[in-house]
Amino acid sequence: AQSVTQLDSHVSVSEGTPVLLRCNYSSSYSPSLFWYVQHPNKGLQLLLKYTSAATLVKGINGFEAEFKKSETSFHLTKPSAHMSDAAEYFCVVSDEFNKFYFGSGTKLNVKP
Amino acid sequence: EAGVAQSPRYKIIEKRQSVAFWCNPISGHATLYWYQQILGQGPKLLIQFQNNGVVDDSQLPKDRFSAERLKGVDSTLKIQPAKLEDSAVYLCASSLEIVGNIQYFGAGTRLSVL
Numbered sequence: 001a002q003s004v005t006q007l008d009s010h011v012s013v014s015e016g017t018p019v020l021l022r023c024n025y026s027s028s029y030s031p032s033l034f035w036y037v038q039h040p041n042k043g044l045q046l047l048l049k050y051t052s053a054a055t056l057v058k059g060i061n062g063f064e065a066e067f068k069k070s071e072t073s074f075h076l077t078k079p080s081a082h083m084s085d086a087a088e089y090f091c092v093v094s095d096e097f098n099k100f101y102f103g104s105g106t107k108l109n110v111k112p
Numbered sequence: 113e114a115g116v117a118q119s120p121r122y123k124i125i126e127k128r129q130s131v132a133f134w135c136n137p138i139s140g141h142a143t144l145y146w147y148q149q150i151l152g153q154g155p156k157l158l159i160q161f162q163n164n165g166v167v168d169d170s171q172l173p174k175d176r177f178s179a180e181r182l183k184g185v186d187s188t189l190k191i192q193p194a195k196l197e198d199s200a201v202y203l204c205a206s207s208l209e210i211v212g213n214i215q216y217f218g219a220g221t222r223l224s225v226l
Contacts, residue, residue: 004154034214043116044155044203044217090154098143098207099168100215102154 002027002093006103014111019078021106023091026072033074034092034100035065044090050074061085086110114138116218118204124224130192133221137185137206143167145215146179146189147203155203161187162209191223199225 007022025031035047048059055067065076074091091103117136125131137144142163147155158177160168163184172179176195181187191198201222205215 036217041219043219044205046214046216049214097160097167098209098213098215099157099160100145100155102156104152104154 002029002031002095002099002101004091004093004101004103006089006091006106008106009104010107010109012109012111013081015083016080019076019081019085019108021076021089021091021108023074023076023103024072025074025091025093027093027095029096032094033065033067034094035059035063035074035076036090036092037087038090038105039087047076047089081108081110083110083112116204116206116216118202118218118221120221121219122222122224124226125194126226127196128193130190131194131223132191133189133202133204133223135187135189135204135218137187137204138216140208141206141216142184142209143207144181144187145205145207146187147205149201149203149220151200158189194223194225196225199223 003026005024033050036044038044047063048057050057050067058064063078088105088107090105092100119134144161146158149155158172159179161181164181179189201220203220204218207213207215
């Protein structure tokens with residue numbers, strides 16, 4: 001069975017400082033992993049995806065994530081936060097039928 | 113390329129009334145999904161279609177929720193009768209049928225049941 005745990009419900013950073021959003025997964029299948037972002041009253045937008053190629057995945061807007069099988073983690077990072085990054089971020093694992101299992105989300109607050 | 117279209121964007125109804133949501137996926141996407149996102153939670157899959165057939169509806173409360181995808185394109189999700197706990201955002205997504213493929217989401221319909 002697949003599941004996702006996002007370890008922080010809220011993260012607050014100052015503009016220009018690094019961002020780390022943590023995600024651990026459980027999968028009985030070689031997983032595909034995704035990070036999506038949701039701005040208020042907007043649809044979910046894909047940031048990046050991992051599908052068993054390079055373990056370091058680069059996404060849009062300067063975000064990247066590293067797949068660590070030994071730690072069953074897929075943490076999202078960005079070197080320098082921007083005010084426009086304030087949103088809710090969801091880690092997702094999919095199964096062999098492309099069924100998505102979402103984490104409970106992490107709300108990122110960026111302080112000026 | 114046009115994205116996933118959903119309507120209406122907002123709906124307010126009273127409990128025990130019925131409501132329907134509509135979704136038009138990205139052209140050529142064989143797989144369509146309906147999710148329920150309750151405030152403060154991640155989206156939860158309600159039903160998954162492959163073309164016009166149901167792949168997974170294990171989380172759909174079938175006593176009150178129904179969905180169809182006639183002709184394998186547009187889809188409607190209906191709730192009848194609605195309960196207070198159905199207040200949520202209903203998201204539609206579509207993907208190519210390839211495993212591990214990206215799901216593209218619509219903006220959602222925000223339902224308030226009073």
